[in-house]
Amino acid sequence: MVEIAVFAVCAAIILVGAVGVIAARNPVHSALFLIQTLFGMAVVFISLEAHFLAAVQVVVYAGAIVILFLFVIMLLGVDQSENLNIEPIVGQRFIAGVVGVATFALMLVTLTGSEDAITGQPQATGALGDELTDANNVRQLAETLFTDYVFAFEATAILLTIAVVGAVVLAKRTQGEMLPTPRNTLEIREEAYQARIDARAAQLEANAAESAAADSASSTGEADADLVEASGTGDETDGGDA
Amino acid sequence: MELLDLVFLIPAFPLLGFLTLLVVGRRLGEPLAGWLGTAAMAGSFVATVLVYLGLRGQDSEDRIFNQTLFEWIPAGDFSVDIGFLADPLSIAMCLFVTGIGTLIHVYSVGYMHGDENFSKFFLYLNLFAFSMLMLVLGDNLLLTFLGWEGVGACSYLLISFWFHDPANATAGKKAFVTNRIGDWGFMVATFLVFFTFGSIKYTEFLPAAPGMNTNTATAITLLLFVGAMGKSAQFPLYLWLPDAMAGPTPVSALIHAATMVTSGVYLLTRTNGLIYEAAAWAPNIIAWVGVGTALFAATIAIAQTDIKKVLAYSTVSQLGYMFLAVGTGAYVAAIFHMITHAFFKALLFLGSGSVIHGMHHDQDMRHYGALRKLMPLTSGTFIIGWLAIAGVPPFAGFWSKDEILLAAWDSGGVNGKALWAVGLLTALLTAFYMTRQVMMTFFGRYRYNDATPEEIGIAWDNRIAASQGDVDKAIAAQDAAKENVEKATAAIGTAENNLEMMRNNVPVAETNVENAKAALAEATDENREQLTAQVAAAENGVLAATTNITNGENAVTAAKGNVPVAEEAVVAATTKRTEAEAALSTVAQERDAAPVPADAALFGEPDVSDIEEFLPEDVAHRREFHPHESPWTMTMPLVVLAVLSIGGGFLNLPFSWNNKWWHHLEHWLEPTLAHGHDIAASGNTKFLLALVAIASGVIGIAVAYAVYIKGKGPKPEAIEQPILANGWFYDLGVSNFMGGPGRKLFEFVAWFDANIVDGAVNGVGALVRGVGGSARRTQTGLVRTYAVGVALGAIALIGWFVLRASL
Amino acid sequence: MEITANWYLILSAALFSIGAIGLLIRRNPLVMFMCVELMLNAVNLSFVAFGDRLGDIAGQVSVFFVLVVAAAEVVVGLALVVAISRRRATTTADDLSVLRG
Structure with missing residues (x-):
């Protein structure tokens, strides 16, 4: 019974957090929702006897990765909230819904539809012991990692090194002039894109004005206010860059 | 055996020289680059001598050594190795190729002095030597063909070595294009050999030849002969050789007299087992084309005024002799003449180069005369070469030419006698035109000061x-x-x-x-x-x-x-x-x-007293110029070659008393030339024929002496008819045909190529462009669109799995 | 009622779908990265659940590796975002369409 309760609470936390990540307008909020999801996941790991992973989940994911996200968000400007009312790519939202629903449904069918959804045999060497304690789990994981998967483990070490070097190279501020870029092309496209956004915004504004004329609902008023605010920030950042 | 293992070194040295010169040639400059190339050739010569000694150490039946370096083209049943075949024939060729090659390298150091592309010249020469040795040593037809094309390419590069003059570049192109016709024959012959025997390796298909289909053997023989016609400049493909004289003179000596042009003879000699199986008329065609070319070229040589052109036509003529020998089955005589010809013709070419060098690059014999006093060494060695080619005993040319004529006489019937008669006439003409050349160049009056017409x-x-x-x-x-x-x-x-x-x-x-x-x-x-x-x-x-x-x-x-x-x-x-x-x-x-x-100027200086003060300035310049003897690098090879031209005949003396020592070359080549023709004529006949040959040579010399020195008999103008000077207008005729009626055909081919072939290619290109143009629109550049693609793909995959599991 | 592996798998599927939807509709690359993290977590959950059901430690080992890869991906991805933001005024994913055909 406790198990069910724990699962239910965790599932709720995870799903709410996940929806929060994709729904929050401000990326800072998204990151905070992500932490919520990761914590819920850590609890689920514990209930699945994966104690080491639960700890790693908290330390590495919540502690390091999300902090890195937040750091970059702060670096680039906290106020870059996104206008979720506008979708420049026609049909993207619809396709996204279809993809989400189809993925979920198909995975449900695959995972639960048949008895042998899980195939394969447990390894002889890596079998989970009967007595699962914290120490045992870590020890088992370590033993497996440093015997059967030692080459993969070393490869991940190299991968991380390369990633660090790559990040330094990419993010390093170059001395002197910037590398040449197809500036004209970029500018033209940016302008075209901005024009598309503006047109769409104007259209929405017109629609909103119409509906506002029909019945002065408060939600549309809010949307208008958001829109104005969004375009205002865009102009500001443009000026700063120039 | 150890010595024989060195065979790979023979081509390796020139290759090494080529690669070294390729990398550092320009930095080495003159004369180091030249000496490096010479050293590579000398190393090759030493290696050849060692292999020769190794081969001598074997019993005569075992004198065949096959060294396979690696598998080159393994393709199913068809497999070609990079392998060398060292047997008496190939090593005999290698000996004179590397030997004369070394001498000509030394000569070139002097001749090319001051040329801005000095190192490039030796680069090409070494590449040529490598290709030529691959041609000779290759143990299969394809490797020989590789060398065949290699020497062709080097020939092209060296003919147009001074390519700033469009005429030289054109001469190079002419040689290249004409040789393509011959190469076609060689290639088809190779295909046929593989089709018939399943192998193109000499040691595999030649032993399998006896008893083969006569028609196939005839076809292969004739196709190989077409190849040989191109490379060895036989009628009707001889056209390129006279033009090839545009190249530097050492090139003419090495490539266009001594080595490359004889590779056709070598090819036919190498495949003599196939020729033996062919219908009798096929070798007869070879003999007649050979002797016909010999006579034809000799008549043209009579009227040439360019010192090198005379030698060029003479080469064509002498090559014709070799084909006469091949056609009558006298392979030993062919190889013998090839070797002696290499000696004396290289000598003559180098001598002419020395003259040209000394005469300010004037090649017109009418401007020479009396040079023997000014260039004693050059003239002395040149005279030896002249006596050798004119068939005066005991010089080298007499013995080999006599043997060929004997083989022609002996090949039977009226046919044989006719071949002999034409050959004899050619010998007379040879003596005549060579005497004319020597007299005009080294004897008579010094004419360089003369005003030209x-x-x-x-x-x-x-x-x-x-x-x-x-x-x-x-x-x-x-x-x-x-x-x-x-x-x-x-x-x-x-x-x-x-x-x-x-x-x-x-x-x-x-x-x-x-x-x-x-x-x-x-x-x-x-x-x-x-x-x-x-x-x-x-x-x-x-x-x-x-x-x-x-x-x-x-x-x-x-x-x-x-x-x-x-x-x-x-x-x-x-x-x-x-x-x-x-x-x-x-x-x-x-x-x-x-x-x-x-x-007429041959006999007396043109009287210019009336117009003395009106003569162009060139004459005055010339009168101040004094011809000079060439440096030692150029005369040393001349002396060595002169010695060889005197003694070369002793390789194979026709005397039958005593032991086999006299027939050294014949004995040496015996294992590879199983199908040679044995001379049936009696000793007396041989002696008589030799006397007739000597008589013809002497007549030729005497007539030329009378005409050009004594001024007796017909005037030179009567002999040097324009039709002869223009090579019977054959070259012109071919050019006119190709430029006229033949051109229409080429224009059609060009039209076909431009519209049908290119149309197909361009059509495919346009199709791809069109499809690409439409497909381009799917690339929005927006990462989220691509994410949609990935997601839909993933869904499709999962859907496929589900569907498969439920079915 | 017992909590079987299926429950965890269903949760994993839901999380994955949400992540996928987020990736498709959000334009801020940072948020898109977060959505990728969500999807990776969903996969991690399924690994651990399978491992638990099969009694195999390999599931957890896989999660370990996924963690490492995710960390590397985030590092490089964020460095890219920083590098792009240096050159451009806006950093939404839709602005970067230089590869348009």
């Missing part, structure tokens, strides 16, 4: 122009004199008019006097004095008018006197004009009367 023509033109100038001047003077006469006549008229006016003045003056006197008569005392003065003045006026009349009469007389003087001057001017015109016509007559300066 063109220059004499220019001088006459100058002189006539000068006379014409005199005439023009006389005409101008005459006109001036005539004008003077008119002026004098006009002056008389003027003077008479003046006189008339003065006479009219007298009555006026007299009237004035009377008036004055009348006025005086009525005068008062006051103005009497004044009027008296007026009368006096009027009387003075009458006096003055009278005096004027006298003066006017004098003036008229004087003017009348001027006219005859002026008329006399006109007469004088006219006389002068006549004289000048007469002089002009005299000059023109003199020019017409002057002997036409042609080859």
Whole structure:
């Protein structure tokens, strides 16, 4: 019974957090929702006897990765909230819904539809012991990692090194002039894109004005206010860059 | 065995030299690059000698060594190795290729002195040597073909070595294109051999040849002969060789006389097992094409004036001899003649190079003469080469040529006798044109100072122009004199008019006097004095008018006197004009009367005393130039080759008494030439034939000596007909055909290529472009669109799994 | 009622779908990265659940590796975002369409 309760609470936390990540307008909020999801996941790991992973989940994911996200968000400007009312790519939202629903449904069918959804045999060497304690789990994981998967483990070490070097190279501020870029092309496209956004915004504004004329609902008023605010920030950042 | 294992070194040395020169050649510069190339060739020669000694150490049946380096083209049943075949034939070839090659390298160090592409020349030479040795040593047809193409490419590169002159570049292209026709034959023959035997390795398909289908053997033989025709410059594909003389002279000596052009003979000798299986008429065709080319080229050589062109046609002719030998089954004789020819023709070419070098790159023999005093070493060695090629015993050429003629005689029937007769006639012509060349170059009168016919023509033109100038001047003077006469006549008229006016003045003056006197008569005392003065003045006026009349009469007389003087001057001017015109016509007559300066100049210097001062400046420059002997790097190879040309015949003397030592070459080549033709003629016949051959050579020499030195017999112009000088207009005919009717065919092919072939290619290209243009639109550049693609793909995959699991 | 592996798998599927939807509709690359993290977590959950059901430690080992890869991906991805933001005014994913055909 406790198990069910724990699962239910965790599932709720995870799903709410996940929806929060994709729904929050401000990326800072998204990151905070992500932490919520990761914590819920850590609890689920514990209930699945994966104690080491639960700890790693908290330390590495919540502690390091999300902090890195937040750091970059702060670096680039906290106020870059996104206008979720506008979708420049026609049909993207619809396709996204279809993809989400189809993925979920198909995975449900695959995972639960048949008895042998899980195939394969447990390894002889890596079998989970009967007595699962914290120490045992870590020890088992370590033993497996440093015997059967030692080459993969070393490869991940190299991968991380390369990633660090790559990040330094990419993010390093170059001395002197910037590398040449197809500036004209970029500018033209940016302008075209901005024009598309503006047109769409104007259209929405017109629609909103119409509906506002029909019945002065408060939600549309809010949307208008958001829109104005969004375009205002865009102009500001443009000026700063120039 | 250990020595034989060195066979790979033979081509390895030139390859190494080539690669080294490729990398550091320019930095080494002159003369280091040349010596490096020479060292590579010398190393190759040493390796060849070692392999030769190794081969000698074997029993004669075992003298065949196959060294496979690695598998080159493994493709199913078809497999080709990079392997070398060292047997008596290939090593005999290698010996003279590397030996003469080394000498010519040394020679080139001197000859190419000062050339801006000095190192490039040796780069090409080493590449050529490598290709030639691959051709000779390759143990299969494809490897030989590789070398075959390699030497062709080097030939092209070296003919157009001085490619800044378009003529040289064209000559290179001509050689390359003409050889393609021959290569076609070689390639098809290779295909046929593989199709028939399943292998193109000499040691595999040649032993399998006996008993093969006669038609196949005939076809292969003829196709190989087509290949040989191209490379060895036989009729009708000989066209490129005379033009190939555009290259530097060492190239002509090495590639276009001694080595590459003999590879056709080598190829046929190598595959003699196949020729033996062919129908009898196939080798007969080879023999007739060979001897026909020999005669044809010899007739052309007679009329050439370029020292190298004579040798070029001579080479074509001598190669014809070799094919005559191959066609009559006398392979030993063919190889023998190939070797001796390599000696004496390389010698002749290098000698001509030395002459050209000493004569300021003038190649026209008509400008030479008496050079033996100025270039003693060159002329001495050249004379040895001449005696060798002319068939004078005991020089090398006599023995090999005699053997070929003997084989032709012995090949049976009227056919054989006819081949022999044509060959003998060719030998006579050979002796003639070579003697002509030697006499024109080294004997007779020193003609380099002479004005050429063109220059004499220019001088006459100058002189006539000068006379014409005199005439023009006389005409101008005459006109001036005539004008003077008119002026004098006009002056008389003027003077008479003046006189008339003065006479009219007298009555006026007299009237004035009377008036004055009348006025005086009525005068008062006051103005009497004044009027008296007026009368006096009027009387003075009458006096003055009278005096004027006298003066006017004098003036008229004087003017009348001027006219005859002026008329006399006109007469004088006219006389002068006549004289000048007469002089002009005299000059023109003199020019017409002057002997036409042609080859008559051989016997006497053209008389240029009349026009001495009118000769172009070139003549003066030439008169200040003194021919000189070449440096030691050039004469040393000449001496070595001269020794070889004297002694080369001892490789294979025809004497049958005593032991086999006399037949050294024949004995040596025996294992590879199982299908040679044995001479059936008796010793007496041989002796008689040899005497006839000597007689023909001597006749040729004697006639040429008589014509070109003694001035007896027919005039040189009578012998050197334009039709011969132009090579029977064969070259021109081919060019005209290809440029005229043949061109239409090529234009059609070009049209087909441009529209049908290119159309297909461009059509495919346009299709791809069109499809790409439409497919391009799917690329929005937006990462989220691509994410949609990935997601849909993933869904499709999962859906497929689910579907498969549920079915 | 017992909590079987299926429950965890269903949760994992839901999380994955949400992540996928987020990736498709959000334009801020940072948020898109977060959505990728969500999807990776969903996969991690399924690994652990399978491992638990099969009694195999390999599931947890896989999660370990996924963690490492995710960390590397985030590092490089964020460095890219920083580098792009240096050159451009806006950093939404839709602005970067230089590869348009």
